[in-house]
Amino acid sequence: MKITRYGQLAGVALVGTLALAACGSDTQNTAGGSSSPSGSSSIDCGTGSLKASGSTAQANAMSDWINEYQTQCGSGVTVDYQGVGSGAGITDFTNKQTDFAGSDSSLKPDSEQPKADARCSAGPAINIPMVGGAIAITYNVQGVSKLTLTSQAIAGIFAGKITKWNDPAIAAANPGVTLPGSAIISFHRSDASGTTDNFTQFLAAAAPDVWTFQLGKSWTAPGGQGGKGNDGVSTGVKGTPNSIGYVELSYAQNNNLPVTAVDNGAGAVEPTADTASKALGQAKITGTGNNLPVKINYNIKDAGAYPIVLVTYEITCEKGLDAAQAKLVKSFLTYTASDAGQSKLSTTGYVPISGDLLTKVRSAISAIS
């Protein structure tokens, strides 16, 4: 008798689960929350499922692109991008788990490129620059709403050589600002990241005498506090008075964090899409053919150019993907490199690719087969 009652209970639970399974939906009420499909199908749509993974720095840009792409192409196509980090993204790609990888740095010619080429079998793996970005320096000092730091001062602070907020090196760049005499607490990324990689490359290029530590994705300087991810650093800075840290510009903008202007010898420059774009315009392509790794000039001294920038790539096969997947990759990347795709970037704090580089990017994508 008792067991019958519990059997009934199980039945009710089962029916409830089935009801739940029946009423779920992929379709959103609000038209995707994104811009309405103006100009309709300017996208050459594919069908099927596309998988990609990699850099967390471009994850938000990817989401916007995927939403727009899926909205315009309908339910026949699904694109999934997992922000796992550049290193894991490249590993996934070389192990044929994904169709392309997102990475903050191009394939290393000696170790990563051969493995990626091997995965593509019929053709080389290519680096396609797709998203530009900037790294902003956020701070938390009571009563200071506007702050400028020279490259030397930034390197000094993060190297632990400048320890007080009223240090002359900081005060000189901020006339009229009352700085406290308290100790500076600096936050860096505790996880390995492309953001740290680009930030330390900037420090080494702009202040080589102060920044003598090894470069790389892991933070190597002594001292300071660690935070996991952009959110870890920003919560750390928000919660600790007299602290400073570095985060991606898109993250800082989306969360309204206070950021410093950077003076690399040509006056103070606020981090924005425009000022970062100016610095990225000077990036040089170092690859050959359709492989387009770029070299950034971190020590840029042009007026109005924000020097702490980064480029993130999509890495895929020029030839050698399954025919269906190649078509899908080409269709998706053609959209992301189009004017419509690139113009989406600046609304979320990223920096569009432009000029000669963009032309080369588009011709590289059209060569995918």
Add this chain to the structure above:
Amino acid sequence: MTVTPTTTESSSAPAPSSPIRGRSRRRGDQVFSTLSMLAGILVLAIMAGIAIFLIIKAIPALRVNTANFLTTSAWLPDNTPSVFGIAALAFGTVVSSLIALLLAVPVGYGVALALAHYAPKRIAAALAFVVDLLAAVPSIIFGLWGLAWLMPRTEGLFAWLDTHLGFIPIFHNTLGVYSRSLALAGIVLAIMILPTVSAISREVFVQAPPAHIEASLALGATRWEMVRMAVLPFSKPGMISAAMLGLGRALGETIAVALVLSATFQINWHLTEPGGNTFAANIALKFNEAGINGQGALIAAGLVLFVLTLVVNVVARLVIARRAEFSGAN
């Protein structure tokens, strides 16, 4: 290893009966005991697989390491030359887990006793449900909550410890910053392992022989004397097992610690200062962006964590073995 699937007990147990029933009986026994033994062998196979894989992946990275793996407090395996060592990780892991045990075990036993022998049935059922609920909170939420809710509330306590007990090194704080410390991570871990400790020991306390309990009460023992003389001796192996399960969870806890700690590679005895790192958190923080050497180095760290838990468990087993005479299965 030659183990006959039918045990001596099972062949001696059935009383003499008709030959047909006996054979079917024995076949059922044979199938069931073989099945259960295969499950046991599967555990060994999984463990062997993991151990072999860890060692194979760790050796190349250890070969190119230019620093002493055991005594170095740095983690730069992808640099040239490759430099990494586990000293700071081992320190952080052991200290945070010990803090967790010190806090969680007494409270956990207390809760279990309250549930089993003190609180009225209705309240005990509610409290038991609530404690089980605590076990269900995902570790990622513990991390978020530890940062957002717990950290601001412990800063005052740590500052107070610093001012009044600062002459003891572990309470001293040279920075005046009381956030993201090993002590905080220890408290978060303590909360996380509390349900494990209390749920297992509750089950053991409940199983104490009623005859002993009633006998001690009949002899005029107070409730505490009853617990001390009838419940605790019977439950000791289970209590140790509960603490060990808790320690196992604390040692390997990943996401919550990675979120709460400000990861640094220093051995710092000032436990309320920010900084510190653990094996598991370091793997989670570094694995995604690690190169080939970096992955190998992290797997080597995982191997050490493995050995660490192994030692803890062997010690625990020895303790339990000495107390075996109290085991319920006699």
Add this chain to the structure above:
Amino acid sequence: MATTTQSPTGQAPHDALAGGQLPRWAPWACAAGAALAAVALIAVLPVDGRAQTLLLALLLYVGSQTAWSFAVEGRRHAVDRLATTLVYAAGVVALVPLVAILATTIVQGLKVFDVYFLTHSMRNVSPLRPGGGAYHAIIGTLEVVGIAAAIGIPIGLLVAIYLVEYGSGKRLARWVTFFVDVMTGIPSIVSGLFIYTGLILTLGWERTGFAGALSLTILMIPVMVRSTEEMLKLVPNELRESAYALGVPKYKTILRVVVPTALPGIITGAMLAVARITGETAPLLLTMFISASINFNAFTGPQATLPTFIWDQIARGTPASLDRAWAGALTLILIVVILNLMARLFGRAFRVK
């Protein structure tokens, strides 16, 4: 202070056999006195804050009650009162973090937790803007945890049965016991690594919900074995012997007598094991491919789960995605509560009286 009026009756049973006894209102009096004294002392002592005041009051309460009891009732009763107070205090201490976590999760989670959240996926929702839901992740979690439990619980149960019923004293059983202990110490991320390198890299499996479930199974088995083993050991040998004496074969004794007797404990252990893996994030990040869309098939293609959904939304770091992360956490806790309640009801239904 209604209890004060009962004081004459409280003192009444005062005979030679029972010895001295504190009046029934004694704990209340001690509590009130301790609270007053604590408030008074706060002004003098170098402490501040509500938590410290509370702690001081508790210490004073315990101290005064024990001392009073010692004077009137003697040492044994003083110790008993002290132990009782500490045991109840432990219960209260355990409640504090839980209430705090639940309150935080509910308050933060209810911001976007509604029917829409439960019945819609994240497909075509920008992480920067509000909207979307966790339906795809709920489906994924139920499937992945379901598969893991379906594999892990029987294996764990069988291993425990082998250790307690068949293997005692055997060398194989000693090895299994030892390695089950070691297995409890496997960091969750290492089990993910094992599946990742073993099955995905070496055998070329796709990253799917099933791979995720296997990594969770590894974490679940030792918890299941250890708790089940403990419960089986507590089944009195007399029960087994009486079954044998009645001519019941051993496997039937185990299935019909031993396991049912230990069932409530086994279910608690299974619940703990399921609870441990339901919120596990790290291994799933390596073994599954996160998706924003619904996928009912755990054996092929990308699939989301609630922990990876929460992790993903936290990493996005915008106010809208943090709200979704908390709502996802609330959903996860609710699912576990429902599973918990069901397991309890079943446990009660099958309990041997």
